[in-house]
Amino acid sequence: MEEVPHGCPGADSAQAGRGASCQGCPNQRLCASGAGAAPDPGEEGAGPEPEVKGTEHHLRVQMGNAGWGLLTASLASFVSRRVALLDIDICGPSIPKIMGLEGEQVHQSGSGWSPVYVEDNLGVMSVGFLLGSPDDAVIWRGPKKNGMIKQFLRDVDWGDVDYLIVDTPPGTSDEHLSVVQYLAAAHIDGAVIITTPQEVSLQDVRKEISFCHKVKLPIIGVVENMSTFVCPKCKKESQIFPPTTGGAEAMCQDLNVPLLGKVPLDPHIGKSCDKGQSFFVEAPDSPATKAYKSIIQRIQGFCGSHQSNNKNHVNS
Amino acid sequence: MTSSEGWRCAQPRTSQTRFSLEPRNLASVQHIILVLSGKGGVGKSTISTELALALRHEGKKVGILDVDLCGPSIPRMFRAQGKAVHQCDRGWVPVFVDQEQSISLMSVGFLLEKPDEAVVWRGPKKNALIKQFVSDVAWGELDFLVVDTPPGTSDEHMAIVEALRPYRPLGALVVTTPQAVSVGDVRRELTFCRKTGLQVMGVVENMSGFACPHCAECTNVFSTGGGEELAQLAGVPFLGSVPLDPDLTRSLEEGRDFIQEFPKSPAFPALTSIAQKVLQGMPALLS
Numbered sequence: 001m002e003e004v005p006h007g008c009p010g011a012d013s014a015q016a017g018r019g020a021s022c023q024g025c026p027n028q029r030l031c032a033s034g035a036g037a038a039p040d041p042g043e044e045g046a047g048p049e050p051e052v053k054g055t056e057h058h059l060r061v062q063m064g065n066a067g068w069g070l071l072t073a074s075l076a077s078f079v080s081r082r083v084a085l086l087d088i089d090i091c092g093p094s095i096p097k098i099m100g101l102e103g104e105q106v107h108q109s110g111s112g113w114s115p116v117y118v119e120d121n122l123g124v125m126s127v128g129f130l131l132g133s134p135d136d137a138v139i140w141r142g143p144k145k146n147g148m149i150k151q152f153l154r155d156v157d158w159g160d161v162d163y164l165i166v167d168t169p170p171g172t173s174d175e176h177l178s179v180v181q182y183l184a185a186a187h188i189d190g191a192v193i194i195t196t197p198q199e200v201s202l203q204d205v206r207k208e209i210s211f212c213h214k215v216k217l218p219i220i221g222v223v224e225n226m227s228t229f230v231c232p233k234c235k236k237e238s239q240i241f242p243p244t245t246g247g248a249e250a251m252c253q254d255l256n257v258p259l260l261g262k263v264p265l266d267p268h269i270g271k272s273c274d275k276g277q278s279f280f281v282e283a284p285d286s287p288a289t290k291a292y293k294s295i296i297q298r299i300q301g302f303c304g305s306h307q308s309n310n311k312n313h314v315n316s
Numbered sequence: 317m318t319s320s321e322g323w324r325c326a327q328p329r330t331s332q333t334r335f336s337l338e339p340r341n342l343a344s345v346q347h348i349i350l351v352l353s354g355k356g357g358v359g360k361s362t363i364s365t366e367l368a369l370a371l372r373h374e375g376k377k378v379g380i381l382d383v384d385l386c387g388p389s390i391p392r393m394f395r396a397q398g399k400a401v402h403q404c405d406r407g408w409v410p411v412f413v414d415q416e417q418s419i420s421l422m423s424v425g426f427l428l429e430k431p432d433e434a435v436v437w438r439g440p441k442k443n444a445l446i447k448q449f450v451s452d453v454a455w456g457e458l459d460f461l462v463v464d465t466p467p468g469t470s471d472e473h474m475a476i477v478e479a480l481r482p483y484r485p486l487g488a489l490v491v492t493t494p495q496a497v498s499v500g501d502v503r504r505e506l507t508f509c510r511k512t513g514l515q516v517m518g519v520v521e522n523m524s525g526f527a528c529p530h531c532a533e534c535t536n537v538f539s540t541g542g543g544e545e546l547a548q549l550a551g552v553p554f555l556g557s558v559p560l561d562p563d564l565t566r567s568l569e570e571g572r573d574f575i576q577e578f579p580k581s582p583a584f585p586a587l588t589s590i591a592q593k594v595l596q597g598m599p600a601l602l603s
Binding site: 094097134135142170171196198201206208211231232238239245267270274 | 355386393501505506507528529
């Protein structure tokens with residue numbers, strides 16, 4: 001189904017991305033990076049799980065349905081520790097744009113791929129950095145996506161970081177299974193699940209929660225995004241996405257899962273994301289900024305107690 | 317998930333089963349439209365649902381095939397959650413939303429015992445079910461089959477295009493929000509359409525502004541203009557902008573017919589206009 005140029009050497013060939021017939025192929029950069037040659041992790045004996053060294057905490061931000069990645073960005077911004085942000089939405093990599101890193105490239109060194117740094121303490125990796133043009137589509141089936149994810153985890157030299165945050169696409173499929181599998185040895189602290197208030201979103205989030213239980217992934221909590229809207233003119237509140245079944249609050253009570261917080265809809269968020277600017281710097285007093293700060297504190301609290309539990313367990 | 321766990325009467329085949337393509341199951345379907353988006357959460361299922369309802373109001377018979385296997389939203393949007401799929405001699409009978417059988421649905425949502433059960437499948441298994449949805453559902457006579465897809469350009473998209481290609485020229489309707497972040501992903505979706513031979517009928521911009529119910533001030537909650545700019549850039553028709561409309565959201569939550577019940581609501585003119593443009597665009601698609 002993917003359009004291959006005549007004389008394509010094959011994605012797993014040593015000439016992948018480098019041959020004469022590769023010129024002009026939209027997957028050229030990806031193949032040249034070696035992504036196609038990674039063994040299918042769905043196969044038995046596909047090799048050891050990749051080691052992600054140096055990270056104390058691994059958080060997985062799981063989108064039950066897409067929340068435009070801002071929470072991921074916020075988690076990284078507020079935590080004044082060293083943070084790594086890995087975007088595994090292979091088909092729809094939005095993180096480079098949101099973080100103002102469009103057009104940046106990934107460099108290779110002896111120790112692996114370098115993440116792209118937003119700040120000294122915030123490094124980002126995304127397939128978006130490997131695409132030549134904004135129109136390039138990543139039309140890959142599951143196994144190839146899994147290969148890319150494995151490579152990100154294995155070959156990126158994150159350095160010493162305190163938090164690795166993994167931004168996932170919506171769903172419960174290859175990407176989600178793979179990242180849980182590959183990070184199993186590294187112990188994921190937990191998952192943060194984003195939703196909007198309506199039932200259409202919540203019904204997917206219940207499945208995400210069920211997925212977490214199935215794969216024994218702890219749930220740090222749920223964030224309700226786009227909760228209410230405050231009109232910039234009359235300052236009155238409206239609910240653009242009515243919580244017809246009680247919103248995230250009711251769902252969290254039913255399923256005994258923490259509600260980390262509710263983030264109101266602020267039109268400046270969208271604008272900041274589009275410009276790749278930090279919303280928190282642009283609007284430090286916005287109710288949305290305050291909501292994010294409170295959510296981060298709760299996440300840090302969870303990770304802190306999670307870590308000391310692990311240490312106690314090891315020492316006992 | 318094995319076939320013995322949590323599946324209702326209609327069971328998916330395993331990948332070892334030989335598929336016999338039954339061309340007659342799609343033989344009486346006049347037009348097939350895929351609703352796509354690069355990004356999640358932009359309202360594909362909303363647009364699929366409202367397009368179906370608007371086409372029904374124009375007297376058309378419509379089917380909706382929901383191939384978002386991980387997040388099947390369509391059943392709830394028609395108040396059809398919990399309905400069972402029955403078998404007939406031609407295969408699975410789609411779920412009808414009314415006695416007149418003017419709209420019929422197929423979704424993995426109907427096949428799950430528990431609605432909150434996650435479909436945690438890798439690509440090959442998803443592909444197999446999608447092929448089965450195409451070959452084994454007895455759609456009968458339809459004017460339109462609308463295919464609601466998950467976000468992205470991956471297994472489901474490749475599977476559905478491969479499976480549908482023998483039957484009809486395929487049209488694609490691409491949904492975005494005004495934000496550049498969404499548009500960025502939709503540009504990639506348009507590339508997918510080009511590479512797979514899907515004719516893009518147009519771009520729909522959803523969540524395009526919100527009129528405050530208290531003071532009527534319109535705010536561009538998710539930025540502005542991205543959809544129209546994208547359509548111009550890509551050289552495809554711009555079908556319209558649908559504003560944020562809590563009545564529309566509520567209708568979908570409750571499985572109501574928005575087109576019938578809310579003709580004065582902000583989203584109504586845009587949605588009916590989009591359906592008109594789809595109807596007008598059909599001859600060009602077939603030629």
